[in-house]
Amino acid sequence: MTAPTTTTGPGGDVTGPHLTDADVVVVGGGPAGSCAALVAARAGLRVVLLERGPFPGSKNMYGGVVYPRILDQLIPQWWTQAPVQRWITRRSTMLLTDTQAMSVDFRSQAWAAAPHNGATAVRPEWDRWLAEEAAAAGAQVVCSTTVTGLLRDGHRIVGVRTDRPDGDLTARVVVACDGVNSFLAKQAGLYEHADAAHYTVGVKETLALPKATIDERFNVRDRDGVDIEILGGTGGVNGGAFLYTNLESVSVGVVLKVPKLAAQQRRPEEIIAALKAHPAITPLVDGGELVEYSAHLIPEAGLAMMPKVVADGMVVAGDAAALCLAAGIWLEGVNFAMASGMYAGESVVEAVRAGDVSETGLAGYRRRLADSFVLRDHRKLRRAPSLVLSDRVQHRYPPMIANTIERMFRVDNPAPKPGLRRILAEERKRAGVRVRDLARDAWDAMRTFG
Ligand SMILES: Cc1cc2nc3c(=O)[nH]c(=O)nc-3n(C[C@H](O)[C@H](O)[C@H](O)COP(=O)(O)OP(=O)(O)OC[C@H]3O[C@@H](n4cnc5c(N)ncnc54)[C@H](O)[C@@H]3O)c2cc1C
Secondary structure, eight states: OOOOOOOOOSSSOOOSOOOOOEEEEEEOOSHHHHHHHHHHHHTTOOEEEEOSSSSTTTTOOOOSEEOGGGGGTTSTTGGGTSOOSEEEEEEEEEEEOSSOEEEEEEEOGGGGSTTOSOEEOOHHHHHHHHHHHHHHTTOEEEOSOOEEEEEEETTEEEEEEESSTTOOEEEEEEEEOOOTTOHHHHHTTOOSOOOGGGEEEEEEEEEEOOHHHHHHHHTOOTTEEEEEEEESOSTTSSEEEEEEEOSSEEEEEEEEEHHHHHHHTOOHHHHHHHHHTSTTTHHHHTTOEEEEEEEEEEEOSGGGGOOOOEETTEEEOGGGGTOOEEETTEEEOHHHHHHHHHHHHHHHHHHHHHTOOSTTTTTHHHHHHHHSHHHHHHHHTTTHHHHHTSHIIIIIHHHHHHHHHHHHHOOOTTSOOOOHHHHHHHHHHHTTOOHHHHHHHHHHHHHHHO
């Protein structure tokens, strides 16, 4: 495998190649950027991929589970070479209150075999591997280089300004894959407005544990792994939590709605500490040595926050276009980033070959997103972010459900069993949930997830 071409960094001490003008400049060496660069380079275009970190992925974090089937088209049999920690064979959805826990636990050994389903992977390894694929296809990968602005010719975007001594780089098309809060998409005027309510902040601890301990605690063997998505455990702040197994570490974290976190004046590390102290979580993470603490924003609102994805001379992919799918039981960003990067690459090749890189010439990108799972899933699940993060789903339903189940299994002899309908009615009232709201939320959930 060819290592990405890297430079030592801006400020004079550049040992890498001098930047030459390109057909395509891709900004950001995350999954979106590397897939875009890979597709465009394979088609024979001159591609430069610019990454601000010392290597692609060095600055990147996420929860920990990637769903790579979209790579079937791009890197056949990717599973033979991808840097995977464990293959997910157990997937649990857990509901937590302060003292209770309820899980729906599913496992499938089919997912242990190729082509697999999900995998835990470490981003510095995953992103570096994808960038190496782009470099092997001919893309020039230039690291330690921050893009500081767009170059324009009238309306048209014609390149980027960087912090390198050799500075500006012109290109026929710029592919902005600079992640959440994309400075480039904003500078191009593609975001109408920014709203803090559209974002969550994700905070994660990586805790080292011996493989044998993880296997025993999570009831798995070999390279099998576990994905636990948690409703509750966020200390009263709207959001969710997760716990994933790597080979010799576990990732435990929370995703918190930004305005609620600010209003409650809670610190994320306190919330993770409380999550780890929960009686259902402690036995899984106990004794783990903290080897990494990281935090990052998530564009959570889906369709409600998506910018225009095409301008004259530029397309936007991945989190930069808010394409991460955060829909309660699903948190999928890497596959949406890889797919949108791939479609961006294909559309750029089409436009360059046709000699029209205007917004019209690049319109194939919007069409590809619309015809694929990327926008179809977002459309189908458009109500999910607001439903899942609503106060009722976050704070009233978990105790209502957990108390109902606790009473179902509690043996209060000499009293006879009260019957599910009665318990549910009493717990609904105790949780302060009106029948009308329950019916509306159930209907919304059916329409969203059905
Ligand atoms: C806490 C948390 C948990 C998550 N869990 C999951 C999960 O389990 N599974 C999943 O699929 N998704 C998850 N996601 C979402 C996922 O991380 C993102 O959707 C995905 O990383 C988006 O990829 P991207 O390539 O668009 O952007 P990024 O991965 O953010 O990459 C952007 C790249 O651009 C570079 N860059 C930025 N600005 C510049 C600049 N000006 N010049 C040069 N380079 C620049 C950055 O250094 C970075 O390498 C999670 C996110 C968070 C925060």
